[in-house]
Amino acid sequence: MRAFYGTHLANGFMLGTAQYPSPAILSDAFQRSGASVATVSLRRESGQDRAGQDFWALIQNLGVHILPNTAGCHTVKEAVTTAHMAREIFGTKWIKLEVIGEEDTLQPDVFGLTEAARILSDDGFQVFPYTTEDLVVAGKLVDAGCEVLMPWGAPIGSGQGLNNLFGLRAMRAHFPDIPLVVDAGIGLPSHAVQAMELGYDAVLLNTAVAKAGDPAQMAQAFAAAITAGQMAHAADPMEARDMAAPSTPLLGKAFLS
């Protein structure tokens, strides 16, 4: 598995911390998921004067890597300010950079994203940009200093899975050395398997677990899926073909009849 800014993660499961019925259920879900990274949103859960510190303490007690994010930021300035706040509070250089460009789909503003990524990278941050599967944008993000790319599978919270398999596969092929994470749009464990089978290094999800009837059980299901997809990719899967290829030997049969 590729390293994320020099950090080797135990697995490719990044799990969000928003929208759970209670912190106790959140904590339970993390335990059963074995997720190696917790994302935490600062914008909506902060207010002022470190107001969310009790909740943040709960997140820090999960004992996993923390990836603060700039969820809900619509401008470069907001995102940069939030990133600075996150670095101070969590003592990490990691920042999941979100600059939202469109309210209905929560699609990233890729122009603001590259600008904010450059500013933050120059300032010593290790940026995890939430982007689309656009290869040109991805290239500009890498130029801006990003050593991780996080293309969406589908719009945030939509649960639609991987909407553009071709695009995600092309991204893997174009950036063989960059850790790639499918971020957003994952609704079912099967979507996570698919992403890992494509050779992605991790998946990042939140709603699919938090809003499930039994979040902890769903978290465990995702953990199994991520392991399955990762193992399958490492095992060099067969390629699809157009004709049948019987697994029983045809030797001795008149197969050319």
Place this chain on the structure above:
Amino acid sequence: MFDVTVIGGGVAGLCVARNLIDRGARVTLYDRAGAPGPHGCSWWAGGMLAPYCEGESAEEPVIRLGQEAADWWQAKTKTVHHCGSLVISPTRDHADLRRFGRRTSAFQEVGAGEIAQLEPDLAGRFSKGLYFPTEAHLAPRAALTNLRQSLVEAGVSFVTQDADPMTHATQGITVDCRGFAAKDTLTDLRAVKGEMLILSCPDISLNRPIRLLHPRIPIYIVPRGNGIFMLGATMIEGLGSHHITARSVLEMLSAAYALNPAFGEAEILETGVDNRPAFANNQPRIRRSGNLIQANGLYRHGFLLAPALARMVAEVIFDSTTPEVMDETAT
């Protein structure tokens, strides 16, 4: 007969005092701010007595214990409206309505015609909904005021001053109902900020609380009568400032406008912000250390769960039992 000191005069403290009086105790209640008012978070509550709807995100004890609330409040304050609750969503969010239905019980699925009958001012605007006929609501400020008045009449001494639970506990049984102010001794208590609006909109009449589902901005609106509505409520982890944010106002008003565009003409009478005290499982807890009993963590379920919590506090004191929401270890 023996004496009990209750500290904190919000929904928890008043309900505890009522239950203790009813079981024969002599009660003195301390509150640093006096009578219920904008300083306490129950002043800003929605007042929905909706245990089944809460089942969408709350765990089983909340649903079960919440069923005591409507009868209790009606018996003690005569402020309860037994009109049920209605849950609706715009057509594009019907998936959220189906999900809500899977997580809850005791409802009827209703269509456009039934919605129009229940709430004429929503006629033609929503095609599907869930109607919870056994649920109820009340006006929190009237309920708190009536409850306090009944306690005055029953002989409770009200003292307007700050009081230290530990000090009082050296002299006798003391119940700490200070909500988030008890954070100094209940270190695992956290604040969940809520924001709400009070609108005046005489053009619209609603009979019962309406929950409008939305994947990002779910809101509820509770009619207070005379064209007054309470609109709530955000759920934000962490202590808030005393002021509502522009974003929250925008979101809540947009949702109200989606419910009925006539809300665009409403006047905003009040905005409110409070910090609801919650434990990690978002359920109330009772803890005891000698004479000191702490009852806290009502979260967003103040009016819904305070009667059950108060009943259990009385059981701890009078029956020496260990009720289900009581933690074994003293803090």
